[in-house]
Amino acid sequence: MDASIGNVSRPRSGEGFWLWIVKILAGGLILFLLGLHFVANHLVAPEGLMSYKDVLAYYQNPIIPIIEILFLVTVLAHALLGFRGIILDLNPPAQLLKLLDWIFIFAGVASSAYGIWLVMVVVARGTG
Amino acid sequence: MENQASAKHWLKWFDPRNRSVSTWAFILNRVTGLGLTLYLFLHLMMLGQLAKGPEAYNGFIALVKNPIFTFGEVLVVTAGIIHGLNGIRVGLAGVGIGARYQRSMFYILFLLAVILSIYFAAKMLLGA
Secondary structure, three states: OHHHOOOOOOOOOOHHHHHHHHHHHHHHHHHHHHHHHHHHHHHHHHHOOOOOHHHHHHHHOOHHHEEEEEEEEHHHHHHHHHHHHHHHOOOOOOHHHHHHHHHHHHHHHHHHHHHOOOOOHHOOOOOO | OOOOOOOOOOHHHOOOOOOHHHHHHHHHHHHHHHHHHHHHHHHHHHHHHHHHOOOHHHHHHHHHHHHHHHHHHHHHHHHHHHOOOOOOEEEEEEHOHHHHHHEEEEHHHHHHHHHHHHHHHHHHHHHO
């Protein structure tokens, strides 16, 4: 009964070792990047980035766009792989899974592109 | 397992009887993960206000200072703390570290998550 906490996270059928390990490592990286994201955005940044002007000024430091884009891509990978894991546990038909995989890939690429575009727009505006 | 829910018998998902602590840990990880994924996409969409200029973004910030949004943010922070700390156990056990001590790890990390969540909730709800 309760001894089943001996179960550990393993690659699911249809997931494969690489997607599983990417999900685990992305999780670890997120702990680090989220900490950085929070400390930078809410403690170091003056006023906690609560105005448009503050955000623009903040993004003039070249390290910030790099951290934020890296953070975005890592979180997207972890979130989409995690969501796919939930779908896998519901034993979807192979055809459906194939379609969903394309949707996940599209969502990941489109969201990354959108985020990178947004960062570029903010950086390009200078200090307002 | 008698209480193992399948996609066909999805009503059983909501039957709380005969669950082990590992099942609760699993459910907690999934529910918080789904919530955080939802927040991720909302967050990305809302930050799009930056591209529309100062009025749009500052108006959005004024809107989210409403206590309803603060409450939502408390939920996000709580989910993040629970998912992040529990994820340390899932990741470590998955690569073979401390798999035998998962139950104690879960209890310790969950207790820590509760303490941190209360601290941040108090700070966010009362501090402002």
